[in-house]
Amino acid sequence: MNIFEELLISLKRASEVSISVMRPRDTGEVNHGLMILLFMIYSKGQIKTNEISEHFGVTSGAATGIADKLENLGLIERKRSIEDRRIVISTLTAKGLDLVEAKKREHVQLYEYILNDFSNEEIIKTIQMLNKISAKIESYLTEQHEED
Template identity: 70%
Template sequence: MNIFESLLTSLKRASEVSVSIMKPRDEGEVTHSLMIFLFMLQNKGEIRISEISEHFGVTSGAATGIADKLEDLGLIERYRSKTDRRVVTLVLSEKGKKLVQDKKKEHVELYQYILHDFSEEELLKIIHMLNKISDRIDSYSNKGDI
């Protein structure tokens, strides 16, 4: 295995174990996939239903189903465009914002516990390297080469 295969294997494993520890543990809790969507919505501020379809690679009907479920749970609110009623925008409700904040706090505390024996210097180095990798991937993606 060459160095790049080892890197990809390590990144994949880190991603998989990170996802596994952040999955909801209680029955009835919002699923991991829905939580990812709520975090994305928090970062963007608002999102159109069509963007859900594109981002998650699902049909517009499935995207509407996701929105329906989150709206039924009181986690998002829908707004129709005043200029084009076909355009529906989603935003986090106050309950949704609180859930995202609580989950973020839970994840930070979890990683503080797991990585407690790493020095600040080591953590900063990891952050720097991961950001550098992400920037390179993003740059490559934006060139249209993918």
């Protein structure tokens, strides 16, 4: 096994165990998948319905159903784009923002507990390396998009 295969296995494992430790905390009507979507909206500020279908690999009808559920729970609001009325944009409501920020605090506390024996230097170095990997992947994706 070469070093890049080991890296991919390590990244996948870290992602899977991270999800497995957070998933049980996402209970009630807002399951883990819906929380991921709320976090996406939180980080982007807004999201189009077609981005939901692309990210989750579902039809536009299923993406609309997901958005309907979050809107009915009072966590997002949807508006049609002024430039193109066919585009529907979702943003977090105050209730949705409160939920995401509470989950974010919960996740931070969880990782503070799990990683309590890591030094600050180890954590900082890990953050730097993960950010560097992410930037390289994003650069690659941009190049691929420009070639298409």
